Amino acid sequence: MDGRDWNLFLIPYEQAVEELKVKFKTLRGELKTREAYAPIEFVTGRVKRISSILDKAKRLDVPMDKIETGIEDIAGIRIMCQFVEDIHRVADSIRSRKDLKLVYEKDYITNFKDSGYRSYHMIVEYPVQTALGLKKVLAEVQIRTLAMNFWATIEHSLNYKYKESLPDDVRIRLRKAAEAAFQLDTEMSSIRQEILESQRDFEEKSNIVSKVLSDIQDLYFYNRVREAAQFQLRFNELWEKEDIFELKQLSQDIQRATLRAKKSSRS
Numbered sequence: 581m582d583g584r585d586w587n588l589f590l591i592p593y594e595q596a597v598e599e600l601k602v603k604f605k606t607l608r609g610e611l612k613t614r615e616a617y618a619p620i621e622f623v624t625g626r627v628k629r630i631s632s633i634l635d636k637a638k639r640l641d642v643p644m645d646k647i648e649t650g651i652e653d654i655a656g657i658r659i660m661c662q663f664v665e666d667i668h669r670v671a672d673s674i675r676s677r678k679d680l681k682l683v684y685e686k687d688y689i690t691n692f693k694d695s696g697y698r699s700y701h702m703i704v705e706y707p708v709q710t711a712l713g714l715k716k717v718l719a720e721v722q723i724r725t726l727a728m729n730f731w732a733t734i735e736h737s738l739n740y741k742y743k744e745s746l747p748d749d750v751r752i753r754l755r756k757a758a759e760a761a762f763q764l765d766t767e768m769s770s771i772r773q774e775i776l777e778s779q780r781d782f783e784e785k786s787n788i789v790s791k792v793l794s795d796i797q798d799l800y801f802y803n804r805v806r807e808a809a810q811f812q813l814r815f816n817e818l819w820e821k822e823d824i825f826e827l828k829q830l831s832q833d834i835q836r837a838t839l840r841a842k843k844s845s846r847s
């Protein structure tokens with residue numbers, strides 16, 4: 581292929597990268613608006629350089645007329661997430677998309693590479709509308725945490741510098757650094773879990789309190805002054821002790837008393 585042929589060959593890949601970047605960035609914005617939290621932190625993409633396509637074709641023994649199917653990452657998208665759990669959420673959402681077809685997945689998080697590399701890869705087939713009609717191209721979507729990305733970016737640039745023959749001691753230190761990045765992800769996930777649980781407890785507590793207080797108001801309304809005052813005292817006591825279990829019980833007792841009061845006011 582000469583320069584012009586390469587330019588023509590790469591057009592659908594450039595279009596695929598641009599369109600997929602816009603789609604995943606839009607998804608991030610939409611989830612942020614809907615749920616106040618997006619599992620996507622940021623998105624990047626690139627079309628592989630011609631020299632890199634040629635190197636890879638040579639390395640993988642892919643003939644020139646087979647590079648469209650033999651090299652799967654000519655179009656590449658990278659999605660960065662805050663937490664490992666987000667990676668699985670993003671992967672699920674990609675699996676359910678109707679505008680692309682999943683070809684296969686590589687889980688380098690569970691089965692990390694010898695280098696220490698971790699990421700979740702999805703090879704997808706994406707249709708682009710070109711001047712000559714519909715063209716399906718392969719694209720590689722790499723999904724990773726910020727820590728995984730930090731490690732992979734530095735390791736990639738060191739490999740580039742040392743022309744892929746890293747000194748053994750550097751290789752070992754990089755593996756250790758990958759382990760540290762893994763620990764960081766694990767620690768961040770457990771902190772996040774604790775925050776989510778305490779948020780859930782807080783919401784549950786607020787719901788119980790508003791229900792209890794509105795039921796006590798109802799009892800006053802139905803002239804059950806003594807009962808209401810007793811419940812109020814008991815509530816104050818349990819609130820002081822922060823006893824959620826007993827508060828739940830009390831909430832049910834008050835609910836029953838309110839229903840009884842409503843019924844007898846009707847008869």
Ligand SMILES: Nc1nc2c(ncn2[C@@H]2O[C@H](COP(=O)(O)OP(=O)(O)OP(=O)(O)O)[C@@H](O)[C@H]2O)c(=O)[nH]1
Nearest residue numbers: 636653686693695696697701722731732733735736
């Ligand atoms: N920084 C870094 N990136 C990696 C490493 N292994 C894989 N990757 C990334 O993941 C992509 C796909 O790698 P693989 O799943 O091994 O597939 P492949 O393209 O057949 O194989 P290679 O390009 O030979 O690694 C690569 O093009 C890199 O972008 C690694 O050890 N370090």
Ligand SMILES: Nc1ncnc2c1ncn2[C@@H]1O[C@H](COP(=O)(O)OP(=O)(O)OP(=O)(O)O)[C@@H](O)[C@H]1O
Nearest residue numbers: 624625626628629632636656657658720721722736
């Ligand atoms: N799927 C992707 N999405 C976004 N950027 C990518 C993706 N894959 C690679 N890159 C980045 O593109 C640049 C050029 O990478 P290039 O494709 O030449 O090498 P590589 O990823 O090591 O691939 P390979 O070993 O398969 O040739 C690097 O900065 C790399 O991190």
